[in-house]
Amino acid sequence: MTAADPAQGPIHAFAIGCSAGGLNALHAILPELPEGFPAPVVVVAHLGANDGGNMAAALRRDCRLPVVEAEERLPAQAGTVYIAPPDYHLLMEADHTFSLSADAKVLNARPSIDVFMESAAEAWGRSLAAILLTGANADGAAGMAAVKANGGLCIVQDPDGATAPEMPDAAIALGAAHWIAQPDRIAFLMISLCRGRGGGFPE
Amino acid sequence: MPGRASNLHAIELDLFLEALARRHGYDFRGYARASLRRRAAGLAIKLGCATVAELIPRLLYDDSLLPEVLSGLSVPVTEMFRDPSVFKAIREQLVPVLATYPRINIWQAGCATGEEVYSLAILLEEVGLLHKTQIYATDINDQALAKAEEGIFPAKLIEKYTENYLKAGGTKALVAYFSLGYGFAKIDAAIKQRISFAHHNLVSDGVFCEVNLVVCRNVLIYFDRQLQDRVLGLFDTSLSRGGFLCLGTKENLAFSAAANAFQPVDASLRLYRKRQGVPPP
Ligand SMILES: C[S@@+](CC[C@H](N)C(=O)[O-])C[C@H]1O[C@@H](n2cnc3c(N)ncnc32)[C@H](O)[C@@H]1O
Numbered sequence: 001m002t003a004a005d006p007a008q009g010p011i012h013a014f015a016i017g018c019s020a021g022g023l024n025a026l027h028a029i030l031p032e033l034p035e036g037f038p039a040p041v042v043v044v045a046h047l048g049a050n051d052g053g054n055m056a057a058a059l060r061r062d063c064r065l066p067v068v069e070a071e072e073r074l075p076a077q078a079g080t081v082y083i084a085p086p087d088y089h090l091l092m093e094a095d096h097t098f099s100l101s102a103d104a105k106v107l108n109a110r111p112s113i114d115v116f117m118e119s120a121a122e123a124w125g126r127s128l129a130a131i132l133l134t135g136a137n138a139d140g141a142a143g144m145a146a147v148k149a150n151g152g153l154c155i156v157q158d159p160d161g162a163t164a165p166e167m168p169d170a171a172i173a174l175g176a177a178h179w180i181a182q183p184d185r186i187a188f189l190m191i192s193l194c195r196g197r198g199g200g201f202p203e
Numbered sequence: 204m205p206g207r208a209s210n211l212h213a214i215e216l217d218l219f220l221e222a223l224a225r226r227h228g229y230d231f232r233g234y235a236r237a238s239l240r241r242r243a244a245g246l247a248i249k250l251g252c253a254t255v256a257e258l259i260p261r262l263l264y265d266d267s268l269l270p271e272v273l274s275g276l277s278v279p280v281t282e283m284f285r286d287p288s289v290f291k292a293i294r295e296q297l298v299p300v301l302a303t304y305p306r307i308n309i310w311q312a313g314c315a316t317g318e319e320v321y322s323l324a325i326l327l328e329e330v331g332l333l334h335k336t337q338i339y340a341t342d343i344n345d346q347a348l349a350k351a352e353e354g355i356f357p358a359k360l361i362e363k364y365t366e367n368y369l370k371a372g373g374t375k376a377l378v379a380y381f382s383l384g385y386g387f388a389k390i391d392a393a394i395k396q397r398i399s400f401a402h403h404n405l406v407s408d409g410v411f412c413e414v415n416l417v418v419c420r421n422v423l424i425y426f427d428r429q430l431q432d433r434v435l436g437l438f439d440t441s442l443s444r445g446g447f448l449c450l451g452t453k454e455n456l457a458f459s460a461a462a463n464a465f466q467p468v469d470a471s472l473r474l475y476r477k478r479q480g481v482p483p484p
Pocket residue numbers: 102103277278279280281282285312313314315316319341342343344347403404405406419420421422425451
């Protein structure tokens with residue numbers, strides 16, 4: 001078994017990245033997660049500097065899990081959906097607390113999906129599943145590759161049917177997708193993964 | 204569980220920071236590691252090193268490298284009138300109080316390349332207070348300080364900042380405070396004259412004067428809780444009674460030991476005021 005073999009052990013944390021069309025895709029996933037979902041779910045979405053709060057509010061209405069903005073130095077807790085605040089990079093520390101940075105944009109994005117996923121890959125290693133959804137640029141592909149290199153599991157939205165296929169396409173081209181799925185399948189995958197991923201692709 | 208590679212990265216970064224602290228006296232060990240690791244990795248690439256570990260001998264034996272290392276680790280990214288609502292609140296809520304003082308001292312910590320402190324000075328000029336104000340703008344990054352002191356920015360950026368300036372309650376045209384030429388905009392001497400730029404390290408240096416307002420935004424996010432506490436303690440000591448503290452909009456005073464010493468003016472904008480009396484124990 002290599003370090004990148006995804007077929008071992010349960011998942012303890014989820015990272016989701018998305019851009020153009022992401023809100024719809026998120027709406028197909030997050031409301032399906034049950035109360036007491038046993039892992040934190042961290043969402044990094046490209047937004048205008050002012051509409052971060054709106055997205056959290058829109059998701060909060062439909063989700064059973066609490067949806068909050070990630071705050072610096074606070075721990076990522078199971079059963080909570082965290083949204084990266086607009087105009088800062090969000091990062092995960094080794095002790096599973098959040099950090100923010102005002103460093104320069106990466107691939108023209110802040111928050112950058114790559115920045116979050118690379119730090120989450122280091123912090124969570126094999127117990128992280130990363131999910132990359134619709135988007136119109138290549139942010140997230142390098143982050144997914146880092147997740148995979150650290151033993152995590154990578155799910156990419158099927159570009160066929162995505163509002164903007166560029167983002168999932170870029171991750172697939174980098175070889176950073178273990179599974180490719182439609183959004184309406186992803187919540188089911190997430191729930192199964194919390195119990196373990198020994199069975200491979202849960203059908 | 205984190206993998207082996209991330210363990211190695213953590214060891215390399217620890218050793219690098221230890222070398223920097225013991226060899227050069229700059230202690231970044233209290234910085235949040237995740238973003239610091241990114242910057243250290245970027246620095247290694249920039250200096251032609253394959254790993255952060257390879258930076259260590261260079262750091263130990265080549266003194267000329269230090270400015271570049273400090274610049275690389277402290278990445279001064281800033282804008283004019285970032286978060287216009289904060290500047291608006293300073294204008295509407297702090298200025299009436301500041302106006303009653305015969306002289307106003309301000310400490311802007313972490314000034315980067317100066318955009319924020321020039322924004323503040325322009326605001327004070329428009330409300331007629333700049334002439335009796337002294338602003339100390341400090342940073343750890345000498346390359347950034349030199350740029351700040353120059354006060355020359357790409358003219359295109361000034362256009363971009365104009366929208367925020369107006370949202371912040373600006374009453375003129377932002378370009379009116381610059382002289383333009385060759386695609387660049389130079390801040391007017393009248394605005395700059397009230398600002399002193401100086402090297403100051405929030406990790407290790409002390410308080411240098413008594414001030415009525417401390418502005419320190421998007422610096423504490425880089426520090427761990429312990430270092431945040433130390434720095435907020437510095438600000439508390441530096442502020443006169445009833446003095447104001449302005450932090451970045453994602454920085455939180457609530458968890459700090461200094462929280463008791465302050466009361467919110469506008470908690471969501473992270474504007475606080477030092478209590479007049481003795482703080483409750
Ligand atoms: C992201 S910039 C913030 C600039 C500006 N305050 C703003 O909000 O736009 C952070 C600044 O903090 C400075 N800084 C980092 N560590 C510091 C320290 N120990 N002492 C003083 N300044 C520091 C960096 O050099 C950088 O210029």
